[in-house]
Amino acid sequence: MLSQIVWNKDTVSDFLGHYLTEPKPHVFYDSPDDELDEDEFANEVSRHGVELDRKSLILFHQEMFYCNGEVLEIEPADVAVWQQFANQRHLSAADIRPSLLGVLYEGYLDGYWHLSPSVAK
Known part of the structure; x- marks a missing residue:
């Protein structure tokens, strides 16, 4: 087998991307307590922007x-914006584009990133 x-290169990159970002078994993500709709x-x-959870890795x-x-x-x-998010671990309101919102909302629901602290409930 x-x-x-x-x-x-593609299969190695894909394997490493999945493997190196896979959370350890003891790591859990918390969905928002008071979940916002889209x-x-x-x-x-x-x-206000978003911040990557301390346990998340992009x-x-x-x-x-x-x-x-x-x-x-x-x-x-949106590649450059996502690279910025991965490297700086936050996106300011000025960085947010409508094309980002779908993926950002999914990650928010999963607890991978959060609203900036000034608006977190």
Whole structure:
């Protein structure tokens, strides 16, 4: 079975992206206590920004992004913003674009990132 695996740059990158960001078994993420709906979330994020949870990790290689063992579906035009989020661990309100909101909302629900502290409930 192992001999059937084709190892190339893409498969190695994909494996490492999943493996290196996979949380340890004792790490859990907390969903928001008072969960905002998508419109409320979009409004708050566009005013205050988001911060990556201390336990979360985003790694990227070219246009592939991995967060906590999962692939993030990123729009090609948003690659630079997601790289900034991965490196700086926060996005200010000025960085938020409408094309980011779908993925940001999913990660918010999963507890991977949070609203900036000034608006966290």
